[in-house]
Amino acid sequence: MKYPKLFAPGKIGNLTVKNRIVMAALAMGVAEKDQTIGPAFLAYLMERAKGGVGMIVLENTRVDDKHGVAAECQASVARDEHIAPLAAAAEALHKEGVVFFTQLHHPGRETFSNLNGSEPVWSSSSRPCGVCQQETHEMTTEEVEEVIAKFVAGAVRSQKAGCDGVELHGAHGYLISQFLSPYTNQRTDRFGGSFEKRFNFVKEITEGIQKACGRDFPIGIRLTVDELLAPNGVKEYLTLEDGVRICQACEKLGMVYINVSNGIYESFNSLSEPMTYPQGCRSERIRAVKEKVGIPVIAVNMVKEPWFAEKMLEEGLVDFVGLGRAVVADPQWAKKAYEGREDEINRCISCTFCFETLVADTIAGKGPVKCAVNPRAARETLYPAFKKEGAGRTVAIVGSGPAGLEAARVLAERGFAPVIFEKGEKAGGQINIADKPPHKEKIDWIIEYELKQLAMKGITVKTNTEATPENIRALAPYAVIIATGAESIRPRSIKGVNNANVLTVDETLLGRPEISGKKVLLIGSGATGLETAEFLCAKGNEVTVAEMLDAIGKGVYVQHYLDAMDKLSKYDVKYLPSHKLTEITADGAVLEDLKENKNVTVPADYVVLSLGVKSVNTLEAECKKFCDKTFAVGDARQPGRVESAVREGFEAAWDLK
Ligand SMILES: Cc1cc2nc3c(=O)[nH]c(=O)nc-3n(C[C@H](O)[C@H](O)[C@H](O)COP(=O)(O)O)c2cc1C
Numbered sequence: 082m083k084y085p086k087l088f089a090p091g092k093i094g095n096l097t098v099k100n101r102i103v104m105a106a107l108a109m110g111v112a113e114k115d116q117t118i119g120p121a122f123l124a125y126l127m128e129r130a131k132g133g134v135g136m137i138v139l140e141n142t143r144v145d146d147k148h149g150v151a152a153e154c155q156a157s158v159a160r161d162e163h164i165a166p167l168a169a170a171a172e173a174l175h176k177e178g179v180v181f182f183t184q185l186h187h188p189g190r191e192t193f194s195n196l197n198g199s200e201p202v203w204s205s206s207s208r209p210c211g212v213c214q215q216e217t218h219e220m221t222t223e224e225v226e227e228v229i230a231k232f233v234a235g236a237v238r239s240q241k242a243g244c245d246g247v248e249l250h251g252a253h254g255y256l257i258s259q260f261l262s263p264y265t266n267q268r269t270d271r272f273g274g275s276f277e278k279r280f281n282f283v284k285e286i287t288e289g290i291q292k293a294c295g296r297d298f299p300i301g302i303r304l305t306v307d308e309l310l311a312p313n314g315v316k317e318y319l320t321l322e323d324g325v326r327i328c329q330a331c332e333k334l335g336m337v338y339i340n341v342s343n344g345i346y347e348s349f350n351s352l353s354e355p356m357t358y359p360q361g362c363r364s365e366r367i368r369a370v371k372e373k374v375g376i377p378v379i380a381v382n383m384v385k386e387p388w389f390a391e392k393m394l395e396e397g398l399v400d401f402v403g404l405g406r407a408v409v410a411d412p413q414w415a416k417k418a419y420e421g422r423e424d425e426i427n428r429c430i431s432c433t434f435c436f437e438t439l440v441a442d443t444i445a446g447k448g449p450v451k452c453a454v455n456p457r458a459a460r461e462t463l464y465p466a467f468k469k470e471g472a473g474r475t476v477a478i479v480g481s482g483p484a485g486l487e488a489a490r491v492l493a494e495r496g497f498a499p500v501i502f503e504k505g506e507k508a509g510g511q512i513n514i515a516d517k518p519p520h521k522e523k524i525d526w527i528i529e530y531e532l533k534q535l536a537m538k539g540i541t542v543k544t545n546t547e548a549t550p551e552n553i554r555a556l557a558p559y560a561v562i563i564a565t566g567a568e569s570i571r572p573r574s575i576k577g578v579n580n581a582n583v584l585t586v587d588e589t590l591l592g593r594p595e596i597s598g599k600k601v602l603l604i605g606s607g608a609t610g611l612e613t614a615e616f617l618c619a620k621g622n623e624v625t626v627a628e629m630l631d632a633i634g635k636g637v638y639v640q641h642y643l644d645a646m647d648k649l650s651k652y653d654v655k656y657l658p659s660h661k662l663t664e665i666t667a668d669g670a671v672l673e674d675l676k677e678n679k680n681v682t683v684p685a686d687y688v689v690l691s692l693g694v695k696s697v698n699t700l701e702a703e704c705k706k707f708c709d710k711t712f713a714v715g716d717a718r719q720p721g722r723v724e725s726a727v728r729e730g731f732e733a734a735w736d737l738k
Pocket residue numbers: 105106107108109140141184250252253303342352353354381382383384403404405406407435436439450
């Protein structure tokens with residue numbers, strides 16, 4: 082047994098958990114429109130249960146239909162009709178030996194009025210959430226009591242459904258967290274004014290549940306133990322010292338575990354960290370709690386790999402390891418670790434695409450969360466078992482980036498015989514460029530996973546082999562998948578664009594040539610531009626970022642923007658928003674200042690263009706002449722993100738008839 086600590090049974094209150102792996106609550110938007118757990122949700126949960134986790138905490142589970150709505154397709158225990166489907170889920174999960182808790186949740190101010198009867202959102206005080214920016218109503222004492230009763234009723238329904246316990250969602254700036262924090266609680270009744278009074282909300286909920294469900298019914302709590310608001314300039318907020326004190330008070334109340342977390346919406350990246358954060362980035366805060374409480378401590382900690390989970394247990398940092406995105410990306414994470422097949426795990430690369438889709442789509446009821454590396458996540462009923470009908474037929478795949486390799490993997494699973502052409506010396510396509518900025522190594526995991534899966538089926542990538550219509554045709558392929566990716570745009574209309582001092586981001590990141598100690602003008606502040614700026618800064622260059630739009634990083638997903646700007650703040654970068662590139666000269670560039678309506682000259686040794694990419698697809702039309710089942714996928718079809726590349730590769734292979 083490679084991970085003895087991870088797979089040792091553990092106790093939570095009176096419950097025995099078969100191992101130390103707890104699937105953390107994850108809002109996936111996969112509940113039915115009436116918030117019951119239907120076939121899609123059950124399939125999602127069961128895959129993770131069969132995949133070996135010891136305990137599952139259901140997603141943020143609604144207790145209040147009127148002012149407590151976080152998303153349309155959200156699990157709920159707000160009404161009696163939710164009990165029976167929840168009971169079916171509990172029964173099925175118990176058959177897999179999984180301990181199952183609901184996560185009782187009220188969003189308070191961290192939601193939207195349009196989800197809550199177009200009324201102002203409720204909170205402990207009237208300070209609006211800086212992210213949601215909704216008119217916020219300070220709950221009256223009676224309203225607080227009403228919500229306490231709803232939490233209790235939610236616990237009773239969870240118990241009736243056969244759940245093993247409930248986890249109070251006291252983290253991430255939601256309502257319980259709002260009451261606990263001096264930042265969001267300025268009340269003067271019995272629910273605010275001092276530490277003890279701020280604690281009364283969670284205390285009365287807990288005592289209410291204990292009274293209604295019996296003291297034996299396990300109650301755990303997920304807590305933000307530090308709001309991490311100092312970088313936002315907030316003076317008074319819930320600090321780690323407060324957080325530890327709250328944990329101790331929860332233990333005294335008879336709670337059976339503390340699930341340590343951190344952050345609120347306003348300290349965004351602390352909620353679900355981006356790729357640049359290392360495994361273990363929360364250890365300091367977890368340790369502070371573990372040292373001061375006797376009940377079991379569960380914690381997520383950017384854990385992506387079993388060795389790290391084992392290390393946390395070995396060091397006594399936690400009693401149970403929380404896995405969030407790791408089991409979205411690979412539902413079989415625990416099983417593979419148990420069987421010593423950790424090199425087969427589809428590791429979460431922490432790209433935060435799931436969170437992005439949660440915010441952009443799921444909350445608004447526009448479909449479940451999406452995972453960049455696992456197109457089946459939250460779509461298990463749409464994509465059940467692979468149809469093995471390939472019968473050994475050859476499929477030519479051109480390009481070995483994420484789209485091509487994912488297509489090959491799925492085709493191989495289906496019994497086709499993929500032949501993968503790669504003109505470069507290494508598989509990976511644009512991932513071999515995307516992994517170059519600082520702290521982006523995790524992105525390589527996509528390729529490592531695909532290559533491992535293919536190798537297990539005896540399939541290798543034909544590197545240094547350029548595909549031509551002739552050599553593809555020679556295979557007499559049943560289908561052809563064009564996954565030739567994209568290349569940087571170098572707009573011909575700009576004077577001087579082909580000068581020796583002009584590089585694309587691809588050339589820059591690949592070190593062709595290596596640039597250090599130079600003055601660099603980078604044009605374009607999209608996500609790639611900002612990452613390239615950091616790459617250049619880290620090599621000792623003096624960097625200016627020019628952007629035609631009126632703000633730097635406009636349109637970049639907020640987590641990536643905050644992360645990139647945080648990293649860049651360590652360097653002396655000059656930003657020029659509203660500046661359009663008009664000409665490149667031998668010693669710099671001429672930019673049009675769109676606000677002042679005048680041209681400015683920016684001296685630079687190099688001008689790096691980050692102006693987007695265009696598809697590379699020279700083979701599709703040719704191949705269609707001899708193979709009507711020819712499809713372009715990923716960037717070759719249309720430039721997109723890693724998620725669309727993987728998904729299109731997956732879908733093309735899944736749909737091939
Ligand atoms: C899509 C998504 C939904 C989430 N929903 C919840 C939730 O319902 N309740 C909760 O406590 N945390 C939620 N989280 C936070 C995760 O449980 C977890 O704390 C976070 O992703 C960091 O852990 P990880 O690196 O293991 O994923 C969510 C995170 C993501 C990415």
